[in-house]
Amino acid sequence: MKFAVIGGTGLIGSRVVQNLNAAGHRAVPHALSTGVDIITGQGVEAAVTGADVVVNLTNSPTFDDASLSFFQTSMDNLLAASKKGGVRHFVILSIVGADRVPGLDYYRAKVLQEDILKAGSIPYSIVRATQFMEFMDATLAMTTDGNTVRLPRTPIQPIAAADIAAVVTEVAAGSPLNGVLNVAGPDVYPLDELGRLTVAAEGDGRTVVTDDGAGLFAAVDGGVLTAAPTGGGAAARIAPTHYVDWLR
Template sequence: MKFTVVGGTGLIGSQVVRMLTEAGHEAVPVALSTGVDVITGKGLDEAFQGADVVVNLTNSPTFDEASLDFFRTSMGNLLAAGEKAGVGHQVILSIVGVDQVPALDYYRAKVLQEELLQQGPTPYSIVRATQFFEFMGAALSWTSDEETVRLPATPIQPMAAADVAAAVAKVAAGSPLRGIYEVAGPDVFRLDELGKVTLAAKGDGRTVVTDDQAGMFAAVDGDVLLGGPGAHLAPTHYRDWLQQAR
């Protein structure tokens, strides 16, 4: 099969392209750097020509209210170009619990993206994944200083980007689900606890202070970011990943 992977040069996209190629498929990465603009639509018709499946891994450049316009416009352009090209399956990557955190603009924007795909003309699949291990460093930086890192006690179930990519590649190579495939990490942590594990592994002597008003995840209530009963569990454990990263 031929796959067009939009956002195919990024953290997840580059791995999806490699995995699909290794499985014997033709996987073409497209991005701004290859001349394709999902906002203006430039290059989409050419990029989708002959594609059986479009995997959409584009992401908004901001996490604020502007992300709503990004996903509204990009999803509309991708669906229109896909229908024109006769694409038989559109796949997007979303977030576990995304519809349970209305206080976050970015999460509302991802819900909008899901809804546009579901209402669109093409059979679809949605892969919802939990937070990536690779983003832990950013989460630590949001509310930190030279002495402390302030983090809420939000329960999360993080996973490796490579495991996210594997889930996306698997779903993309299958029949359209017309629904959601949920994947989560093998272990549940509180975010403040995960911060302590991360700092210890890196030899960082700062103190983690539990602050349920700190950072983006302070807007999350309860355990909505954890995989549900039917979630597929990824194989890579955070502590193992940390050790390999060192």
């Protein structure tokens, strides 16, 4: 099969392209760097025409309310071109529990992206993942003041990018789900504990202080971002990579 992987040069997209090609498919990566602009529409029609499957792994450049416009415009452009180009399956990557955090603009934007896809005429699959292990350093940086990192006790179930890419690859190469598949890492940690594990492993000398009002995840109640029943009620595929092993 032929795959157009939009955002195919990024953290997840590059792995999905590699996986699909290794399995004998033809996967082509598309991004701004290859001349495809999903906001202006430049190069979009040429990128998706003739593809059996479009995998959209692009992300908003901001996490504020501008992300709503990003996903609205990009999905409108991609779906219109995909319909015209005869695409038979459209796949996106979203976030476990996104619909349960209305206080975060970015999460509302991801739900909007899902809803646009569901309302379209192309058979689809939505893979919802928990928080990426690779983003932990950025999470620490957001609430660092000098040598102190402030993090809430929000439960997090981190997953490795390679594990996410493997599931996206499998879903993209299969029949459309016309629904959602949740995927999560094997372990749940309070975010502050996850921060302590990370700084200890990296030996960077910072101290993690528990502060339930600090950072992006302070707006999250309970375990809604985990694969537990309180995180949305749907069962999840549990990935194999443990965070402590990934740190090593």
